[in-house]
Amino acid sequence: MSITRRVFLRNGAMAIVGTTAIPGFLTRAAFGAELAGDKKKRLVVIFQRGAADGLNIVVPHGEPAYYSMRPSINIPRSAVIDLDGFFGLHPSLSAFQPLWRQRHLAIVHAAGSPDSTRSHFDAQDFMESGTPGLKTTQDGWLNRALHALPQASNRSAFRAIALGPSLPRILSGSEPAVALNNINDFGVGGRNPNAAPIANTFEAMYSQSVDSVLHGTGKETFEAVKMLKSADPSKYIPAAGANYPRGRFGDSLKQLAQLIKANLGVQVAFADIGGWDHHVNEGGTQGQIANILREFSQSVAAFWTDLDDLAEDTVVVTMSEFGRTARENGNRGTDHGHANVMFVIGGPVKGGKVYGRWPGLDQSQLYEGRDLAVTTDFRRVLGESVYRHLDNRSLDQVFPGFDNQPEKFLNILGLS
Numbered sequence: 248m249s250i251t252r253r254v255f256l257r258n259g260a261m262a263i264v265g266t267t268a269i270p271g272f273l274t275r276a277a278f279g280a281e282l283a284g285d286k287k288k289r290l291v292v293i294f295q296r297g298a299a300d301g302l303n304i305v306v307p308h309g310e311p312a313y314y315s316m317r318p319s320i321n322i323p324r325s326a327v328i329d330l331d332g333f334f335g336l337h338p339s340l341s342a343f344q345p346l347w348r349q350r351h352l353a354i355v356h357a358a359g360s361p362d363s364t365r366s367h368f369d370a371q372d373f374m375e376s377g378t379p380g381l382k383t384t385q386d387g388w389l390n391r392a393l394h395a396l397p398q399a400s401n402r403s404a405f406r407a408i409a410l411g412p413s414l415p416r417i418l419s420g421s422e423p424a425v426a427l428n429n430i431n432d433f434g435v436g437g438r439n440p441n442a443a444p445i446a447n448t449f450e451a452m453y454s455q456s457v458d459s460v461l462h463g464t465g466k467e468t469f470e471a472v473k474m475l476k477s478a479d480p481s482k483y484i485p486a487a488g489a490n491y492p493r494g495r496f497g498d499s500l501k502q503l504a505q506l507i508k509a510n511l512g513v514q515v516a517f518a519d520i521g522g523w524d525h526h527v528n529e530g531g532t533q534g535q536i537a538n539i540l541r542e543f544s545q546s547v548a549a550f551w552t553d554l555d556d557l558a559e560d561t562v563v564v565t566m567s568e569f570g571r572t573a574r575e576n577g578n579r580g581t582d583h584g585h586a587n588v589m590f591v592i593g594g595p596v597k598g599g600k601v602y603g604r605w606p607g608l609d610q611s612q613l614y615e616g617r618d619l620a621v622t623t624d625f626r627r628v629l630g631e632s633v634y635r636h637l638d639n640r641s642l643d644q645v646f647p648g649f650d651n652q653p654e655k656f657l658n659i660l661g662l663s
Contacts, residue, residue, distance in 0.1 A: 290637055301356065320531045352592050355589040355628050356588050360379045361624055375387050378648065388645055389515055396514070404425065410500075430502050489549040503518065515637075520542070547590075567587050573613055573617060593636070626651060628659065630649075
């Protein structure tokens with residue numbers, strides 16, 4: 248079958264831009280999915296590396312202590328985007344307002360890891376391995392989440408994707424996963440001189456498989472990669488209203504949207520954005536944190552818009568290794584803290600609400616006398632996404648050693 252114009256199936260099963268001959272297996276899969284009403288669920292995890300300042304991201308403007316502790320970097324009540332009379336968004340997060348109003352955005356405040364480390368490296372490692380305080384864990388929780396999925400027997404080589412130059416800790420493990428820094432540079436078989444080194448490993452992982460079913464999937468995926476490249480990804484046109492900002496993070500999410508819309512079988516994906524370690528001159532409504540929040544929120548909102556109907560079956564969860572101190576320091580910044588804020592965005596999300604128990608910012612309520620206390624373990628939020636959205640009921644394997652029974656969930660997601 249040859250198609251010489253843009254092909255769009257209304258339900259988003261397939262979206263290929265450009266002039267190309269599309270392999271039969273892709274057209275069969277796309278049209279078959281639409282006819283069968285198949286809806287593959289996807290989980291996207293975004294890591295804010297550097298310890299984002301949750302108190303200046305989702306502002307407790309109803310808490311008097313917040314303003315007394317941050318005389319020069321607070322977000323004035325007049326500038327806050329009010330959510331519920333107590334919490335409000337930083338003004339640079341205005342791109343999230345429509346998602347909140349549509350109840351596709353939920354917020355979990357005072358969330359984080361129970362481990363007390365203030366080391367970026369250790370804290371990130373613990374949140375990616377899913378085993379806080381345990382350094383011997385070899386794999387990542389998002390890789391383990393792929394085990395025992397209902398769709399596991401129908402694998403795609405693009406089932407697990409990391410947007411970046413190398414595979415992150417969170418996706419390391421026994422399940423195949425691919426790191427993709429740029430679609431344009433992603434080669435097959437080493438024939439592209441600009442191809443990322445992972446491409447050769449990627450091909451070997453699938454083309455040499457003794458499993459005939461997996462082997463077939465791999466061969467077809469190589470065709471799909473070639474098709475994407477021949478379609479000239481640089482000319483990809485996002486959906487109307489999806490305005491990605493310039494920069495690595497926006498580019499990563501735009502490429503992820505393209506891979507999802509190309510029906511390549513993406514089930515879990517990971518992207519990250521750095522630049523949150525604001526010890527000096529953090530800023531308030533203007534400055535460093537305002538600039539990165541603008542890039543962060545506009546990129547995520549554009550990704551959501553770009554997915555169109557496919558967004559209904561997608562959940563996006565954000566996290567950061569720890570928060571910042573409740574008080575600003577002498578350099579108009581904040582130091583390494585404890586609890587933070589998480590965003591959960593998606594079709595099945597019961598949004599328009601701030602979840603979790605707020606511990607307060609009075610001196611007696613601070614963790615170690617300096618930080619917002621953790622009242623929601625980050626694994627509780629992630630576990631609900633894995634259990635209710637991906638339909639993986641084996642949370643004891645995904646987050647070993649953590650009591651994550653469904654009755655303890657925050658009920659952020661509708662039942663699957």
